[in-house]
Structure formats: C-alpha cells, structure tokens
Amino acid sequence: MPAALHGDVDLTDSSAQSRSRALNQFLASVELKAFKIAQAALRHEDDALDAVQDAMLQLARAYAARPPQEWKPLFYRILENRIRDMQRRRTVRGRVIAWLPFRGEDEEDEADPISQAASPEPQPAKRLELEEAMGALEQALGALPRRQRQAFLLRTLEGMDVAETAAAMGCSEGSVKTHYFRAVQSLRAHLGEFYL
Amino acid sequence: MSPGQEPLTAFERNVRTILEEGVQRIDARTRSRLNQARQAALASAQAPRRAPWRSFVLMPAAGAAAAALLLAFTLWHRQPAGELPVLEATHATAEDVDLLADSEALELVEGGDGSFYEWAAAQGDSGASDS
Numbered sequence: 526m527p528a529a530l531h532g533d534v535d536l537t538d539s540s541a542q543s544r545s546r547a548l549n550q551f552l553a554s555v556e557l558k559a560f561k562i563a564q565a566a567l568r569h570e571d572d573a574l575d576a577v578q579d580a581m582l583q584l585a586r587a588y589a590a591r592p593p594q595e596w597k598p599l600f601y602r603i604l605e606n607r608i609r610d611m612q613r614r615r616t617v618r619g620r621v622i623a624w625l626p627f628r629g630e631d632e633e634d635e636a637d638p639i640s641q642a643a644s645p646e647p648q649p650a651k652r653l654e655l656e657e658a659m660g661a662l663e664q665a666l667g668a669l670p671r672r673q674r675q676a677f678l679l680r681t682l683e684g685m686d687v688a689e690t691a692a693a694m695g696c697s698e699g700s701v702k703t704h705y706f707r708a709v710q711s712l713r714a715h716l717g718e719f720y721l
Numbered sequence: 722m723s724p725g726q727e728p729l730t731a732f733e734r735n736v737r738t739i740l741e742e743g744v745q746r747i748d749a750r751t752r753s754r755l756n757q758a759r760q761a762a763l764a765s766a767q768a769p770r771r772a773p774w775r776s777f778v779l780m781p782a783a784g785a786a787a788a789a790l791l792l793a794f795t796l797w798h799r800q801p802a803g804e805l806p807v808l809e810a811t812h813a814t815a816e817d818v819d820l821l822a823d824s825e826a827l828e829l830v831e832g833g834d835g836s837f838y839e840w841a842a843a844q845g846d847s848g849a850s851d852s
Binding site: 552553557561682709713 | 766
C-alpha cells in the first residue's frame with residue numbers, strides 16, 4: 526500500500542530525490558549570503574548561524590514541496606522572522622541582566638585570544654583597506670532600521686528584484702523601493718559618496 | 722537584468738563588491754557548520770513525518786478518553802467518602818434513641834448505689850475462678 530494512504534509523506538521516489546537535490550542546491554546557493562545578512566542584523570556569529578540553521582530546517586520541513594521558485598522569498602522571510610525573534614529575546618535578556626546585581630563583563634562575547642592574536646605575516650595595504658571598508662559598512666548597516674537593512678541586503682547582496690524582495694519582506698513593492706532608497710541615502714551619509 | 726531591477730549606481734556597486742568580498746572571506750569553520758546545517762535540514766525533509774490531519778482527527782478522541790478517565794476517577798474516590806459517615810451517623814443516632822427510650826437501662830447505668838458495678842465485678846471474679 527502506498528505510504529501516502531497511511532498519511533505519511535513519502536520522499537523515497539525519484540521525484541522526491543530530485544526535489545531533495547534541488548533543495549540542496551538552493552540551500553547551498555543562499556547559505557553564505559544568508560549568514561552575512563543574519564550577521565549584519567544580529568552582529569553575533571553563533572546567533573547568525575543558529576538563525577540560518579533554523580530557517581533551513583523550517584523551509585525543508587514545511588515548504589520543500591512548494592515550487593522551487595518560491596523557495597528564495599520563503600527562505601528569507603523565515604530567516605527574517607527568526608532574526609526578529611532572536612533580537613526580541615536578546616532585548617528581554619538584556620533587560621533582565623541589567624537588573625542583576627552581580628553581572629559579569631559580558632561573558633558570552635569574550636574575545637577568543639587565538640583569533641585576536643596578531644598575525645606574524647605582514648598585512649598588505651590593500652587587505653587592510655578592504656577590512657576597514659568592511660568594518661565601516663558593517664557598522665553603517667547595523668545602524669540602519671531593520672526594514673531598510675533587510676531591503677538593502679536582499680536587493681544588493683542577494684540580487685533579488687523588487688517583486689521577490691517584496692514577497693520576502695511581506696510588503697508591497699512600493700514599500701521595498703522606499704526602504705531601499707532610504708537605506709542607500711543613510712549609507713551614503715555614513716560612508717561618503719566616494720566610498721572605496 | 723531582471724524586471725524590477727534598476728541599474729546600480731557606482732556607490733551601490735562598490736557596496737555590493739564589499740559585501741561579496743565579505744561573503745568570500747567567510748572562514749572554513751563557518752562554512753563547515755553551514756554545510757552541516759544544510760545536511761540536517763535535508764535529512765529532516767526526507768524523514769517521513771505524520772500528516773497534519775492525523776492530529777486533528779485523533780485530538781477529539783484523546784480528549785474524550787481523558788475526560789472519561791477523569792470522570793471515572795472522580796466518581797471512584799467520591800462514592801465511599803460520601804456514604805460511610807451517613808451510615809455511621811444513622812447507627813449512632815439509633816443507639817442513642819434506644820438508650821433514652823429505655824428508662825430501665827438508663828437507671829441501670831446511672832444507679833447511685835453502684836449495685837450494677839458490684840454485680841458485674843462479681844460475675845467477672847466468679848467467671849475467672851470457674852475457669
């Protein structure tokens with residue numbers, strides 16, 4: 526008797542396998558950019574990894590059967606929801622910690638001494654410039670309002686068009702254009718017209 | 722260029738270059754963890770899972786069974802506790818009424834000369850000596 530008659534989702538046939546391969550390719554194509562987007566919002570590497578992992582799991586569990594062209598907006602929508610949840614939780618945790626009488630010096634964010642150690646190799650000037658530019662950009666992105674940052678990164682980094690971005694953000698195309706325009710204005714003000 | 726994609730300005734192109742450079746520089750450890758997360762997500766998609774309608778069908782049945790159990794448990798514990806004290810009270814009241822109604826028994830117990838107690842003690846002693 527087919528498994529579907531038992532009420533179970535059977536992913537053992539060939540179409541399911543090809544779908545699984547397609548999902549693998551899709552997730553591999555977005556995971557690095559998604560991580561950077563999450564990192565820009567959360568400013569914490571482990572939290573960003575958790576957010577991307579949760580988004581991958583939820584997409585695979587709940588939306589794998591949807592047409593592949595819907596995956597990207599769905600994935601980024603899930604990711605943004607996850608980022609927002611983590612930011613809220615972090616705000617609440619920050620308030621609670623602020624009330625504690627004997628709180629330490631932010632134990633979780635302790636710098637790794639190995640990663641902080643100076644490299645013995647001399648840093649090329651170009652690399653230093655690039656790192657400075659990245660640092661400045663990360664700061665400017667972090668200062669943007671959430672929706673502006675989301676619109677800007679989805680369009681600029683992920684290369685999504687206005688319609689896809691609107692689907693991912695759950696808003697109208699006009700809103701996407703407004704958020705994106707304001708983000709560019711704000712970044713220009715922070716980084717300068719002749720950035721790079 | 723896809724529809725809805727307007728040409729980028731020089732500033733936007735520069736920012737995109739920096740962002741893409743940042744993506745290229747993601748370290749091996751992070752890449753490995755992302756790869757593991759992807760494999761876990763794919764495995765969870767392939768695992769057979771319960772159809773959502775099943776829970777909706779079984780939920781009322783489970784609720785009814787739980788309610789029946791709760792009712793049975795409540796009745797089981799309530800029944801003896803409610804009846805026994807009533808029976809005891811009934812017997813005690815009946816004995817009191819008999820004692821009050823029987824003036825002879827009352828005089829026997831409350832006799833001022835103590836003859837009843839002397840007789841009872843003598844009965845006990847003789848019973849003991851007989852044996």
